[in-house]
Amino acid sequence: MKINGVAIEDTFAEAFTMRVARLVITGRTLAWAREAAVKLTGFATSVIGCKCEAGIERELSDGDTPDGRPGVSVLFLTMDKASLPEQLIVRVGQTVLTCPTTACFDGLPDAPDRLPVGKALRVFGDGFQASKVIGGKRYWRLPVMEGEFLIEETFGMLKGVGGGNFLILARDAEAALAAAEAAVAAMTGLPGVILPFPGGVVRSGSKVGSKRYKNMVATTNDPFDPTLRAMTQSQLPDGVNSVLEIVLDGTDAASIEAAMRAGIPAACRPGVNSITAANFGGKLGPHHFHLRKILA
Amino acid sequence: MSDAVTLSLATRPDHVLVADCIAADRLAALDAKQIAQLPVVHGGRMAKLEDFFKVRGERSSVVRIEGDCARIEAIGSGMAGGELVIDGNVGRDLGVAMSGGRIDLRGNAGANAAGAPAGAARGMTGGEIIVRGSVGDEAGARMRRGLLVVTGDGGRGMGKGMIAGTVVVFGKAGSGTGRFLKRGSIVALGEVERPATFGYACTYRPPHVALLLRYLGARCRLEVASGQVTGRYERYSGDLAELGKGEILRWVGE
Numbered sequence: 001m002k003i004n005g006v007a008i009e010d011t012f013a014e015a016f017t018m019r020v021a022r023l024v025i026t027g028r029t030l031a032w033a034r035e036a037a038v039k040l041t042g043f044a045t046s047v048i049g050c051k052c053e054a055g056i057e058r059e060l061s062d063g064d065t066p067d068g069r070p071g072v073s074v075l076f077l078t079m080d081k082a083s084l085p086e087q088l089i090v091r092v093g094q095t096v097l098t099c100p101t102t103a104c105f106d107g108l109p110d111a112p113d114r115l116p117v118g119k120a121l122r123v124f125g126d127g128f129q130a131s132k133v134i135g136g137k138r139y140w141r142l143p144v145m146e147g148e149f150l151i152e153e154t155f156g157m158l159k160g161v162g163g164g165n166f167l168i169l170a171r172d173a174e175a176a177l178a179a180a181e182a183a184v185a186a187m188t189g190l191p192g193v194i195l196p197f198p199g200g201v202v203r204s205g206s207k208v209g210s211k212r213y214k215n216m217v218a219t220t221n222d223p224f225d226p227t228l229r230a231m232t233q234s235q236l237p238d239g240v241n242s243v244l245e246i247v248l249d250g251t252d253a254a255s256i257e258a259a260m261r262a263g264i265p266a267a268c269r270p271g272v273n274s275i276t277a278a279n280f281g282g283k284l285g286p287h288h289f290h291l292r293k294i295l296a
Numbered sequence: 297m298s299d300a301v302t303l304s305l306a307t308r309p310d311h312v313l314v315a316d317c318i319a320a321d322r323l324a325a326l327d328a329k330q331i332a333q334l335p336v337v338h339g340g341r342m343a344k345l346e347d348f349f350k351v352r353g354e355r356s357s358v359v360r361i362e363g364d365c366a367r368i369e370a371i372g373s374g375m376a377g378g379e380l381v382i383d384g385n386v387g388r389d390l391g392v393a394m395s396g397g398r399i400d401l402r403g404n405a406g407a408n409a410a411g412a413p414a415g416a417a418r419g420m421t422g423g424e425i426i427v428r429g430s431v432g433d434e435a436g437a438r439m440r441r442g443l444l445v446v447t448g449d450g451g452r453g454m455g456k457g458m459i460a461g462t463v464v465v466f467g468k469a470g471s472g473t474g475r476f477l478k479r480g481s482i483v484a485l486g487e488v489e490r491p492a493t494f495g496y497a498c499t500y501r502p503p504h505v506a507l508l509l510r511y512l513g514a515r516c517r518l519e520v521a522s523g524q525v526t527g528r529y530e531r532y533s534g535d536l537a538e539l540g541k542g543e544i545l546r547w548v549g550e
Contacts, residue, residue: 066510067507068525068526128541130479130541132507132508134504139504141502141503147498147500147501147503148503150503150504
């Protein structure tokens with residue numbers, strides 16, 4: 001299979017089940033809502049080092065938010081049930097609570113599993129906090145120096161999918177970056193998906209474990225490192241001098257498939273040799289995204 | 297099972313009629329005959345609901361009342377769920393000690409709406425009462441939880457002794473509003489005579505009020521001005537002669 005002359009390898013991306021929450025952060029302006037979301041989702045690229053993965057899903061207009069203000073929705077993923085509320089409580093408390101004008105709402109109201117994020121953060125109010133039940137949902141009002149911070153008592157949690165991916169193999173770093181940027185632009189704002197890495201792009205794809213260091217969980221993906229072509233069992237075709245990876249997390253497999261269906265063709269630009277994906281032979285996770293099936 | 301149970305006032309009561317049997321959750325379990333046989337008190341004497349109302353429908357948690365019920369008291373008393381829609385005025389004690397569900401009154405209510413039974417420490421403990429009109433004295437008195445919305449005026453002592461919950465009044469709130477308030481919020485979009493035992497805190501844009509008013513606009517189809525949703529409110533904490541964790545939020549414009 002080829003798209004615009006770019007080969008689509010007959011392989012699949014292997015992803016795993018994670019736990020996901022969606023937060024809706026509103027502010028007096030979109031800029032302030034976004035400011036909180038950027039801080040909240042900072043240092044949340046990979047569970048390997050950050051214990052969580054997070055990103056801005058999309059911007060929301062006034063009519064799409066509970067309080068009628070502009071906002072952003074954020075997806076937040078962890079590997080297990082217990083660590084999701086831990087991460088959210090710490091991060092929301094330090095980044096959204098602190099950010100001027102913001103409020104924080106649950107974006108998965110129908111999820112039966114509830115995380116007591118607002119309930120835990122209420123104690124910042126030192127006894128001066130107050131709750132309000134509006135439309136059957138409980139909110140906490142925390143007095144702050146600016147005025148009041150409003151946060152929903154609980155947030156929904158679902159089983160999500162982490163680790164969807166595809167790799168862009170290009171003749172040089174410039175072509176790889178341009179293709180990655182085009183792919184990210186095509187996928188940005190699609191519902192149910194985030195790209196947790198910087199600018200949505202990973203330059204340091206990893207393999208599981210290490211050939212040399214026992215305590216390393218992940219190390220450089222040497223079969224795809226162009227500078228190691230002569231030293232390892234390289235999987236890079238001739239003419240490929242740079243590789244970038246796009247990693248996708250989402251609320252479900254269908255959302256990730258839809259995003260890959262939009263992103264991969266956008267990455268098929270001049271200077272790109274082929275598109276492939278990272279997998280571990282099906283041993284890592286239950287979700288397999290076959291590139292050619294998705295694009296067929 | 298019907299879409300709704302409709303009670304049409306067929307005979308106007310000559311005296312005060314206490315109809316605390318009318319609650320949406322209670323009627324949801326009854327057929328039309330059982331509903332008609334429910335006991336009421338007319339002028340101090342026992343009577344049946346069918347003596348005054350024509351009953352249509354059965355086994356529904358949506359109940360509609362048609363007719364001027366200004367002499368009928370305690371409608372929705374102790375209601376725990378379902379929806380009660382009333383077209384017309386009602387007497388005192390509407391939704392007294394209510395714990396869930398919603399009452400939507402298209403008319404005026406007498407005293408002690410959403411309040412407490414005589415001698416009880418707690419009034420309404422949950423649910424929503426929307427009054428598209430005015431209420432008498434001491435509406436929301438000793439409320440523990442829940443929401444009372446009045447699009448018209450409130451009488452004296454509105455929210456008196458509230459323990460928690462929310463009262464929203466679009467019109468004028470009478471003297472003594474919020475007196476002995478422990479916790480809870482009184483959102484006054486019109487004039488309010490606040491007690492001297494409330495202390496001014498600040499003027500700000502309370503985020504929960506915006507959320508609440510948007511909810512009332514969308515869910516209850518109340519006309520709420522955008523300036524009230526996004527506007528500034530003076531916050532008075534009180535009753536400082538009591539626990540003092542309550543508030544009167546007075547709208548002061550955009």
